[in-house]
Amino acid sequence: MLQAVSEVPTKAVILAAGFGTRMGRKPKGLLRVAGREIIHRTILLLSELGVSEFIIVTNEEYSTAYTEFMRTRNVKGRVITNRHPERGNGYSLHVAKRHVTGSFILTMADHVYSRDFIREAVRGRGLIADRGARFVDIGEATKVKTVNGRVVDIGKEIREWDAVDTGFFVLDVSIFKTTERLAREKLSMSLSDVVREAKLPVTFVDGLPWMDVDTPEDMKKARRMLVRTAVKGRGDGFISRHLNRKISTWISYHLVEHVGPGSMTAVTFAVGVLSALLNLWFPPLAAVLYQFDSILDGVDGELARARLETSKFGGYLDSILDRYVDGLFIALLAYESVSGSLWYLIVLVALLGSVMVSYSTERFKGAYFIDPYDVIKPLRYLPGKRDERVFIAMVLVLLGLVKPFFGLIAVLTNVRVAATVYLAWKRSFTTENYLMNMKYLMKEKEV
Amino acid sequence: MLQAVSEVPTKAVILAAGFGTRMGRKPKGLLRVAGREIIHRTILLLSELGVSEFIIVTNEEYSTAYTEFMRTRNVKGRVITNRHPERGNGYSLHVAKRHVTGSFILTMADHVYSRDFIREAVRGRGLIADRGARFVDIGEATKVKTVNGRVVDIGKEIREWDAVDTGFFVLDVSIFKTTERLAREKLSMSLSDVVREAKLPVTFVDGLPWMDVDTPEDMKKARRMLVRTAVKGRGDGFISRHLNRKISTWISYHLVEHVGPGSMTAVTFAVGVLSALLNLWFPPLAAVLYQFDSILDGVDGELARARLETSKFGGYLDSILDRYVDGLFIALLAYESVSGSLWYLIVLVALLGSVMVSYSTERFKGAYFIDPYDVIKPLRYLPGKRDERVFIAMVLVLLGLVKPFFGLIAVLTNVRVAATVYLAWKRSFTTENYLMNMKYLMKEKEV
Numbered sequence: 001m002l003q004a005v006s007e008v009p010t011k012a013v014i015l016a017a018g019f020g021t022r023m024g025r026k027p028k029g030l031l032r033v034a035g036r037e038i039i040h041r042t043i044l045l046l047s048e049l050g051v052s053e054f055i056i057v058t059n060e061e062y063s064t065a066y067t068e069f070m071r072t073r074n075v076k077g078r079v080i081t082n083r084h085p086e087r088g089n090g091y092s093l094h095v096a097k098r099h100v101t102g103s104f105i106l107t108m109a110d111h112v113y114s115r116d117f118i119r120e121a122v123r124g125r126g127l128i129a130d131r132g133a134r135f136v137d138i139g140e141a142t143k144v145k146t147v148n149g150r151v152v153d154i155g156k157e158i159r160e161w162d163a164v165d166t167g168f169f170v171l172d173v174s175i176f177k178t179t180e181r182l183a184r185e186k187l188s189m190s191l192s193d194v195v196r197e198a199k200l201p202v203t204f205v206d207g208l209p210w211m212d213v214d215t216p217e218d219m220k221k222a223r224r225m226l227v228r229t230a231v232k233g234r235g236d237g238f239i240s241r242h243l244n245r246k247i248s249t250w251i252s253y254h255l256v257e258h259v260g261p262g263s264m265t266a267v268t269f270a271v272g273v274l275s276a277l278l279n280l281w282f283p284p285l286a287a288v289l290y291q292f293d294s295i296l297d298g299v300d301g302e303l304a305r306a307r308l309e310t311s312k313f314g315g316y317l318d319s320i321l322d323r324y325v326d327g328l329f330i331a332l333l334a335y336e337s338v339s340g341s342l343w344y345l346i347v348l349v350a351l352l353g354s355v356m357v358s359y360s361t362e363r364f365k366g367a368y369f370i371d372p373y374d375v376i377k378p379l380r381y382l383p384g385k386r387d388e389r390v391f392i393a394m395v396l397v398l399l400g401l402v403k404p405f406f407g408l409i410a411v412l413t414n415v416r417v418a419a420t421v422y423l424a425w426k427r428s429f430t431t432e433n434y435l436m437n438m439k440y441l442m443k444e445k446e447v
Numbered sequence: 448m449l450q451a452v453s454e455v456p457t458k459a460v461i462l463a464a465g466f467g468t469r470m471g472r473k474p475k476g477l478l479r480v481a482g483r484e485i486i487h488r489t490i491l492l493l494s495e496l497g498v499s500e501f502i503i504v505t506n507e508e509y510s511t512a513y514t515e516f517m518r519t520r521n522v523k524g525r526v527i528t529n530r531h532p533e534r535g536n537g538y539s540l541h542v543a544k545r546h547v548t549g550s551f552i553l554t555m556a557d558h559v560y561s562r563d564f565i566r567e568a569v570r571g572r573g574l575i576a577d578r579g580a581r582f583v584d585i586g587e588a589t590k591v592k593t594v595n596g597r598v599v600d601i602g603k604e605i606r607e608w609d610a611v612d613t614g615f616f617v618l619d620v621s622i623f624k625t626t627e628r629l630a631r632e633k634l635s636m637s638l639s640d641v642v643r644e645a646k647l648p649v650t651f652v653d654g655l656p657w658m659d660v661d662t663p664e665d666m667k668k669a670r671r672m673l674v675r676t677a678v679k680g681r682g683d684g685f686i687s688r689h690l691n692r693k694i695s696t697w698i699s700y701h702l703v704e705h706v707g708p709g710s711m712t713a714v715t716f717a718v719g720v721l722s723a724l725l726n727l728w729f730p731p732l733a734a735v736l737y738q739f740d741s742i743l744d745g746v747d748g749e750l751a752r753a754r755l756e757t758s759k760f761g762g763y764l765d766s767i768l769d770r771y772v773d774g775l776f777i778a779l780l781a782y783e784s785v786s787g788s789l790w791y792l793i794v795l796v797a798l799l800g801s802v803m804v805s806y807s808t809e810r811f812k813g814a815y816f817i818d819p820y821d822v823i824k825p826l827r828y829l830p831g832k833r834d835e836r837v838f839i840a841m842v843l844v845l846l847g848l849v850k851p852f853f854g855l856i857a858v859l860t861n862v863r864v865a866a867t868v869y870l871a872w873k874r875s876f877t878t879e880n881y882l883m884n885m886k887y888l889m890k891e892k893e894v
Contacts, residue, residue, distance in 0.1 A: 320807055327803075348794065348798055362813040365809070367759045
């Protein structure tokens with residue numbers, strides 16, 4: 001599979017010659033969704049996979065804007081002008097002819113793709129088509145009919161079809177024989193005309209998030225798609241799945257154009273510390289704010305993923321701060337509500353267990369260099385994760401059951417740690433060797 | 448470097464035809480050092496690097512013993528009998544002729560090698576020689592004189608020499624032309640004769656632990672070498688480097704033949720829990736036992752590495768149990784010595800900080816898939832590691848300064864965590880991209 005990475009073409013042609021009339025005549029590729037120009041998303045995601053040169057084909061009117069975009073965003077490649085955009089997007093492809101050699105990726109400036117989609121699509125050949133398009137307006141979409149892995153018909157109005165054209169292609173220069181001929185024969189030629197004539201092979205990439213943007217309504221839809229698919233999920237507990245994420249994605253949807261993940265981490269930490277401090281005056285309010293902070297805690301990650309601004313340090317800092325908010329909340333709630341050494345002993349065990357839940361997971365990653373949730377399935381369903389603990393805190397504090405809360409957390413968390421260790425032990429018989437080899441190979445590469 | 452792994456020969460010939468007269472006439476390869484037959488150590492270490500077939504050449508007397516060894520230890524390969532061991536170890540090599548093709552490793556059953564040595568040596572060519580032999584009795588050693596990367600003279604008594612023969616060779620079948628000729632011409636032929644005649648190329652692997660075993664005294668020396676080089680070091684604090692390790696290696700030296708790392712982890716945990724419980728009756732004794740447990744804590748790892756019994760789960764369990772011993776010690780010491788909510792608040796912060804020191808390190812590994820001590824050098828010198836905290840606990844509790852102990856730990860640990868995060872943040876600018884690529888490549892391989 002390592003080889004597949006090097007097979008990804010190093011050049012991409014992006015068609016951006018449309019006038020975006022339904023958008024009020026704007027260069028659609030430069031519109032921002034989730035804080036970034038649509039075209040910049042595609043360029044970043046392709047760059048991750050080894051594409052290093054980008055040819056943007058646009059019209060004379062938008063040429064300066066795209067040139068400026070490439071300069072400020074530091075994108076390698078060039079802007080080419082199609083002086084006859086009225087001749088169709090097939091002609092825009094033709095215009096790129098002199099600027100590519102070998103194989104290349106062809107895609108559209110006004111399509112919003114997820115990382116998952118692009119990662120699969122670059123490995124395909126010919127037209128990338130989707131048999132399970134989830135976010136696309138099928139009425140508006142270009143459909144394709146395939147036979148034996150090749151396009152036999154394509155268009156918006158065709159009656160029989162198998163899949164939807166994703167606007168993503170992996171081509172080589174032989175396509176220009178077709179564009180050459182069509183350019184001679186026809187005044188206007190759509191990309192669909194080129195595809196049909198060339199009888200392109202089809203690769204199916206089904207059900208992964210992508211969509212095209214034609215109207216202001218589509219912009220909102222794209223934003224929603226990016227936020228919804230930015231939920232990490234792995235490691236989420238019951239409360240997170242059924243409550244917190246529903247609210248956090250709503251918040252993220254409204255913030256994603258304006259707020260970066262770093263600021264959000266800071267706000268979340270501040271709210272968390274505030275909730276802990278509130279225990280000194282009014283624990284019930286503190287508990288409610290703590291639960292609200294637990295919802296907010298999902299937002300920075302969602303923003304980061306939707307905006308393509310994830311960073312390892314961001315995730316690292318977020319985890320450390322979460323532990324401190326939890327520790328501080330427990331410590332100050334105890335300070336206000338508990339007396340007597342025996343109860344403090346229970347509080348200390350509860351605090352220890354709370355941090356140990358996270359430690360036992362992270363130490364696993366540190367040892368095996370793999371996410372325990374990937375290899376130990378039951379871990380996902382074991383209770384005691386942060387979202388669940390916070391929710392329990394809110395409910396029990398509101399009911400005035402502070403001491404039972406500490407008792408319950410002391411038991412729940414430490415039982416979870418014991419179960420984690422037990423599952424790791426059971427698992428270690430089968431994975432130890434495989435993982436040892438993996439790590440060894442990694443070490444080799446680091447040298 | 449990945450390629451180099453696949454270049455390691457898949458066969459190894461191990462010479463074991465000597466009678467071990469200075470050992471009281473025993474098959475030396477089957478003597479145990481650090482809980483394992485010497486020859487089994489070499490076989491395990493070579494197996495890790497891809498060697499999959501082993502040819503043991505022995506005499507008629509020891510043939511049954513080595514055959515039985517291969518069967519019980521599940522070693523792939525065969526035992527070959529040299530019916531004329533009196534003709535020398537050069538002749539033993541010659542006997543293996545019909546059983547190897549292409550390139551192969553040649554080594555000695557009575558040599559004890561460290562993993563580091565073997566990892567380097569398998570990448571060499573010809574005779575592996577050591578210009579900085581640390582554990583070898585130079586008077587007894589076979590020396591080599593090299594010119595332009597080839598052996599020009601070899602022997603125990605030669606006057607001029609550059610390096611010591613390590614008993615490890617990477618050869619190919621062309622060596623049998625030399626053995627063939629010598630076998631015809633001479634009655635007795637040592638391996639040195641073969642090396643000299645063949646003018647073998649030399650690869651230097653300098654200063655890494657290895658030694659040969661001739662006498663009972665050598666057995667002790669080898670055991671000491673394996674225990675000493677089994678100290679992990681990385682992540683050790685000041686107290687560990689200057690006190691704990693000196694004692695733990697002494698303990699390990701005396702236990703390594705008899706006790707496995709798993710039992711040692713259990714004993715260490717039990718002693719730790721006992722030290723925590725002792726706080727309820729006599730804190731000074733508890734504190735001393737806690738420091739003793741901190742010394743013991745190094746032993747299981749040393750035993751595991753010396754005995755080649757390391758396991759990821761073992762390391763994982765050990766870390767989890769350490770956190771619980773620390774948490775329990777703090778909790779029970781507080782239970783016995785502290786009253787008043789404010790002091791308990793400080794105790795809670797101290798407990799939180801103690802676990803967070805480890806969490807911040809492990810979460811870093813989980814995020815970056817790399818050991819923070821490898822990439823953030825100042826972390827090694829920041830105080831607040833476990834060995835230092837335990838020592839501080841002992842000193843302050845013995846001085847009756849329990850409350851200052853909690854205050855100091857509360858500050859020290861959390862400052863260390865803050866410093867760790869700060870260093871990770873500073874570091875993230877330079878490593879983020881590199882590590883992202885690394886992780887991406889890893890993912891590819893997992894598929």
